[in-house]
Amino acid sequence: QKEVEQNSGPLSVPEGAIASLNCTYSDRGSQSFFWYRQYSGKSPELIMSIYSNGDKEDGRFTAQLNKASQYVSLLIRDSQPSDSATYLCAVNMRRVVRGAQKLVFGQGTRLTINP
């Protein structure tokens, strides 16, 4: 089982619709979850962070977390062509050794918003 798993897509959504991105993770003890957006050839850009069960809204973006199901999602409302990018789910995971932590990324979902 992969530590962080996403549907690789590609996902195609018409402009103005809702885009839904999903992610599952393996470490039940994980406490911090992030969604990044990455354009080709660029570094990831943080969109949302979520730490508690439930929904967190920021503008057109809503992150949802369900720790019991080990599931985190990102909804993009009123999708715009500029939202077309690869979206990366990232989970802060505990290391077995030394108790330190590391940020592990899913494989990313390529999203295309069609005008």
Next chain:
Amino acid sequence: GAVVSQHPSWVICKSGTSVKIECRSLDFQATTMFWYRQFPKQSLMLMATSNEGSKATYEQGVEKDKFLINHASLTLSTLTVTSAHPEDSSFYICSAGRLLQGEKLFFGSGTQLSVL
């Protein structure tokens, strides 16, 4: 927000040479920095965690003698790709932050390495 500077942005080198990539935290002290590698159309794979003043922690499958990491100060970590080969060609990204406090990671702009 915090800024992480990475240099160079891109580098082309001959097979067998070594390449050094620098990662600097500009407005905060980073006791820990992370080095990722990304192949085309793939996700970011954590290579190693750079710890200030101590040895780096490498992920399984990453050769520590090939990818040398030095974190000599609280604001600078370097990754040296030694004896580079074409299969080392990739996008290398550093990041810094304080994960233990649940804070965010900030990413450098990345280095595109092409080994001829």
